[in-house]
Amino acid sequence: MQDVAQLRIEAAHKKVAEVFSKDYSFTIPAYQRPYAWETTQVEELLTDLSDAMGPESRSDGFYFLGSIVLVKTHGSPDSRVVDGQQRLTTLTILFSLIRDLTEDPVKQASRETYIKQVANEDEGIPEALRLQLRQKDQAFFEKHIQTRGATESLPSTDGQSGAKARIIENATTIRAKLVEMGEDKRSELLRFLLQSCYLVVVEVPTQTAARRIFTVLNARGMDLSATDILKADLLERAGELKEQHLSQRWEDIEVALERGKFGDLFTHIRMIFERDKPRSALENGFPEQVPIFRRDPVGFVDKVLEPYADAFTLSQNDAELRKRFGPKTADLVRSLDRLDNKDWLPPLLLCLRQSNEGKRDDVPDIVFQLERLAYYLFMVRADVNARMSRYADVLDALEPLSEPKPRVSVRDRSTGFTLTQAEAFAMFNALDGNVYLATRVVKPILLRLEQASTDGSAIYDYPTISVEHVCPQTLPNNSQWAEWFSEPEVHSYLLHTLGNLVLLNFRKNAAARNFEFDVKKNQYFAPGNSSAFTLTNEVRAYSTWMPSDIGGRREILLRRLAKDWRLDDTFERWWVAQ
Template structure:
């Protein structure tokens, strides 16, 4: 039976002198985000404090610094910070700078006690720092802030990032402000801060209660992401004895992927396990759909998070993809990345993960079929539900479900990676339409066509790539274009088609769009005598650009795509039907 005295929640307003005392030994849990206050927030705090202690202040002689939430059992100083890390860290920097600027040696040593607990053998109190940051940041924080004299010689910020950069930047800001004050003014500030500034301290006795408060605070607007909440959940399930190890491994992955991609990874992993469109938030659905996360945190790290992070990084590493699977596979992954969605990524990650495990999977063939399927869904503008159901079927092909119930709302199974004849016809109908008007489609499509038009040795990482009409949209009276396209219906029919479009590696020039064909070829399409794009150079070989020329060009380009996607026979049937 629980001891009710250990379950109570305490809340009280306390002076800063009471907070930075032997009653509290603060630690920042591993699940917390790094120290992140910007200099503007530090400057605002210093301004508020100096104004509040002034004679014209309307604060009635005290200043409220907000609240902090701690996991702390009654009678023990050990306090894990659930909320309040930013303020406690900034106050520690402030105390450290005041200490190091103190001219009187005796006072300087005395002021050390706000940063470090002085040992008292008679009372059984050991020497200890008042605040310990996350394990990853603590050594740096102690060396450059908490050690006596550390802020007298702050390192340069160049080359630093994250919490380290914020620590140094804010320490320098505080030091510059306090140096301007002079000794007497700094002593007044310290006295005011200790005796007239207050925090509301909420003490929660158990990690479970802390987890609930942590989640509630997030719902109330704390700047936490779904992965922050999942991290807290995982570490709580793992227990304190595994917390440091798992937290360090988690953060190593987060740093390697960066925060946005790290969140994307969880979305992709959830899809690999759930194989359906998510119907709950990531933080709520992930523990349900990925049972190992809930049941065995260490196994989750070993068998899920780290392996899938490795292949996620691999999927973005063009050089390594070429080394392991050949240039064609790397080019196809690059082609996939041009699409306006990433729904294809979970199947790719599962395939690469199986390859890394040593499973018998043909990565090159899988990527070839996946890219073809992705472009079919892209060209026909399949909605997200259709895409996710189709990719779920692909996942089932890669890793057949064991005792899996039919997906909610799932209809008849698709052909997975394979395209039916009906789907191939739909693909070529889309390719044969006014592709220029599909603004999110046209550039990836032409770059895919460009890729199918050479041996794979060229890359197109230009800062600017634009799409241009060969026959212009506006026909000037008396021009060569007006003569070739005297029939307005011909002009309208061919204008936005795949056969009338080329790529440029610079921004379009509106003044050049109506050049006659010969001038456009030499002065606009290839101002330096050549174009880096095969498609554009091929157009330069034409003597004329009539409707008949575009029609022939259109068939050639469609045949080229059919060959690239292994659809030559189906294309012939489609062409006959058209």
């Protein structure tokens, strides 16, 4: 018979130092989804920790990291993670990077204890990693993250996907931030994380019990989302007489947009009203930042929800955008949609709403400026705070608030839509560099170049679009490639630049990558004797593909983008300065 004490459910808030200790040995069950946090979420975590540490923080000296649900028997460290994998994995990456950036060997060994349990024969404690991912991902995670010194030379994400790509991308992002901090600031961050950051740890004895607790914590029994909570709040404020009518209008919009985009819409509306980085959950912050939601439920649906839902629907309707604003504007909206964030959507929605109401007749010009700004922020890899601050200024330019409110974060105002010379130079520098290894950058920027290379009539909607190097990454011995690129440093410098990259409308053939240039351009780049992409067809016009050819094409493509973004004069100044 099982001891009743072993069946008890425990829940407590614990310091991170207590969680990453001998009391817990975490494993991720095979049925769990893989590690999936994006760099945006990691950036937000680091920013929030930095803000909470600050002297003017409102955190009262501590920071809540959320909850984790474990299947764990009382008294045993073995802990199967039902909920909390993303946080535990990201914290392990953070600890590993801080350890590897620590120069003092004594401190480094001490900091490794948050990643690996040190064996202690006297206490019967074996050496073990604090966290074991799914079996499919653990060997990679241990080799490149958990092993001491591994993060000093992180591998490329080229060829990686899923959890492995996320692990390397996030580790690269965190490492850059930590290096920028310096040793003293990193130590301060580690102390704050261990001593002043808390997790609510829910420990249950069985998998079934764990799932039930997880359901309660997330309101999964009713499938509640932030918008469900907001809907209930709105209807309660409206009263019984208006409840049915408002409920039907709300649900009509939700069905039309689909649940995921409906939730996104509320996030974008909040930004339009708040014009700063959100500091609280959507269900808590929305009523505070959108006052009409609280004081006038019917007015909110009439004047906010339905107009912005119409604008959102229009932003997704390519045919209607072409009809109303022309093909160029529709193409630019499609170009925006290729970016790895949607922070540009609130300004677009405000602009489209104003147009729908007859208050704006310059939508093509606004969309042009917005797309150019978004690509600048995208190319220089501006973090979420920089993006949101800039778009807040753009919103102010589109429609100043009737009652301006102070920003939560004190900062200098930007130039809004307008790119300064320094910003344009920074974008050209990014475009002129190694764009291929920045996996989220290369395809959108090549498609943007393709767009600038046509009259806008072509639409590329292939199930597969891949990026190919013209000059291969590996130069076969005794080949023409080896003769043309006899200097390794020249090959290395030009290999991943825009001038050497083209688009294909089929999956890359590994066996074809090292073809000689004539074979490659006439066979591999021309299936069916034609290529779908202008960029690729242009390469077929070259008789050689030597360093000088790539260098010349580099200038052509950069000038093409500069012209399309109306930055010709600025580009000339940048080009002369190179």
